[in-house]
Amino acid sequence: MQRHDAGCLDEQVIATICEQLTVYGYCVVADFLPELVANALYLEASSDHRLSFKQAAIGREQLQQVNTQVRSDSIAWLNNQSETQGLYLKLMEHLRIEINRRLFLGLFDYESHFAHYGQGDFYKRHVDAFKGSSNRLLSSVVYLNADWVKADQGELLMFHDEQVSPFLIVEPIFNQCVIFLSEQFPHEVRTAKRDRYSIAGWFRTNNSIGGQIDPPR
Numbered sequence: 641m642q643r644h645d646a647g648c649l650d651e652q653v654i655a656t657i658c659e660q661l662t663v664y665g666y667c668v669v670a671d672f673l674p675e676l677v678a679n680a681l682y683l684e685a686s687s688d689h690r691l692s693f694k695q696a697a698i699g700r701e702q703l704q705q706v707n708t709q710v711r712s713d714s715i716a717w718l719n720n721q722s723e724t725q726g727l728y729l730k731l732m733e734h735l736r737i738e739i740n741r742r743l744f745l746g747l748f749d750y751e752s753h754f755a756h757y758g759q760g761d762f763y764k765r766h767v768d769a770f771k772g773s774s775n776r777l778l779s780s781v782v783y784l785n786a787d788w789v790k791a792d793q794g795e796l797l798m799f800h801d802e803q804v805s806p807f808l809i810v811e812p813i814f815n816q817c818v819i820f821l822s823e824q825f826p827h828e829v830r831t832a833k834r835d836r837y838s839i840a841g842w843f844r845t846n847n848s849i850g851g852q853i854d855p856p857r
């Protein structure tokens with residue numbers, strides 16, 4: 641059900657996200673974005689040739705390397721280059737401000753990329769940030785796949801510490817969003833059986849030294 645059509649996130653959704661992050665450290669939200677925005681994002685991700693998807697790498701900065709044993713998806717960073725990206729980034733900026741206002745997390749900015757998992761692609765178990773060594777505080781993933789069925793797999797599996805069984809399985813269904821503490825939860829993307837589109841993003845704190853934002857992407 642669509643709860644909102646204006647160019648903003650639903651207030652109740654924001655309140656729920658903040659409550660669940662406080663209690664559990666993660667939350668899953670259905671119908672996250674205004675439907676028009678989610679549709680436009682899907683169209684852009686799946687068919688806008690100005691986006692040049694590149695094989696995703698792991699690690700940061702100079703240590704980045706492509707390792708298709710770990711992840712085999714392709715990504716394209718959002719940089720406000722289209723009206724659609726502008727709408728999405730504005731909504732996430734609103735969310736950033738609201739989370740800071742309610743939870744005092746001191747989130748400083750938000751970086752995000754489209755991700756495309758083709759048939760057979762996966763992302764093995766990992767954490768998005770290692771304790772104390774990153775400024776990624778909250779991870780978000782918005783899924784853009786209409787008509788996803790169980791047989792398509794490609795679920796996000798979330799784990800507690802070293803446990804082998806996931807405590808949460810998130811299907812990558814259209815306009816569903818998951819937000820979680822980046823250092824807290826190992827997770828993996830099960831091999832997708834069909835094209836799978838999403839936007840992964842990170843709210844970051846500012847650990848800048850000498851005016852340089854640390855670390856850059």
Ligand SMILES: O=C(O)CCC(=O)C(=O)O
Pocket residue numbers: 755763768781795796827828829838840
């Ligand atoms: O697409 C997903 O469900 C998760 C992606 C992910 O873990 C990442 O990009 O770091």
Ligand SMILES: [Fe+2]
Pocket residue numbers: 766767768827
């Ligand atoms: Fe991740």
